[in-house]
Amino acid sequence: MMEKKSVNFKNSSVLVVGDLILDCYWYSKNHQVLSEQLTPILPINKIKKQPGGAGNVVKNIADIGCKSKIIGFIGMDYEGIILKKLLNHVGIDRDLIPIKENKTITKIRILSDKRKLIRLDFQEKYISKNINLLYQKIVHSLSYFNILVLSDYSKGTLVDIKKIISLAKKMSIPILIDPKGINFEKYSGASLLTPNLSEFENIVGKCNKEQEIFQKGLQLLYDLKLSALLVTRSKNGMTLFQPQKKPVHFPATSKKVSDVTGAGDTVIAIIAASLAQGYSLEEACFYASVGAGVVIQKTGTETITIHELNSALNF
Secondary structure (H helix, E strand, O other): OOOOOOOOOOOOEEEEEEOEEEEEEEEEOOOEEEOOOOEEEOOEEEEEEEEEEHHHHHHHHHHOOOEEEEEEEEEOOHHHHHHHHHOOOOOEEEEEEEEOOOOOOEEEEEEEOOEEEEEEEEOOOOOOOOHHHHHHHHHHHHOOOOEEEEEOOOOOOOOOHHHHHHHHHHOOOOEEEEOOOOOOHHHOOOOEEOOEHHHHHHHHOOOOOHHHHHHHHHHHHHHOOOOEEEEEOHHHOEEEEOOOOOOEEEOOOOOOOOOOOOHHHHHHHHHHHHHHHOOOHHHHHHHHHHHHHHHOOOOOOOOOOHHHHHHHHOO
């Protein structure tokens, strides 16, 4: 275990490109059922809205005191206005491309007594005729940042992720990717890929033993020519794979899990900020595992502050 200390990310800067989502939480204290038609009735007593997807990643980065910028698509609608407002943060520079024909991707989660009842999704994908504008914005911004994070939620922003990876590689900027879907080939050559266990198993097949995770992790690392692979495993912590090194396991730091929504965003955010600051990848993953331990104790898409991270590191 590494020695406990205070960390700061004052000199680091991270560029985030990815799918912007508006996350809404509708809370109900109790729900009742009308006997006549068996219609459930939910009196909503609280509504919370937060940046989701790549928006949650960039907010996590900013909340731990790191300079950041977000590039992505947004709809020209009320939800888009709300999302822009939610991203109005001292640490976030926004460069958003509005799409007239699209609504802002929105997810509404309805909860009763902390239990998720249903999730309603609006707008499946961002479909832009102006994808070149996205690449121009990325090229113009890359040289001002230490690290590039690609936050892929399969919502249409990163349709040609290979092109973005090669742009960053030409400029020697490390590329961290939170992947989605069943085609990981497109992520070849990334500096770090951070799938959760189920995303990892979708690619390599079911892993019943620890040894299988280790073997298949190393195989995927080589197949995709990655500099590193981090498999996040919820209550079982996370495992880091690097070429010519033994896998390193980081145990979970929290036994209490309220909600894992957005925990992967917190992990990639802390790793990006740490690497941008000059910490080693092992240190970055250790800080991220501690940060994730704090976030999963909160309900909803939540972020962690630098104060919370340092308190947890020195606990």
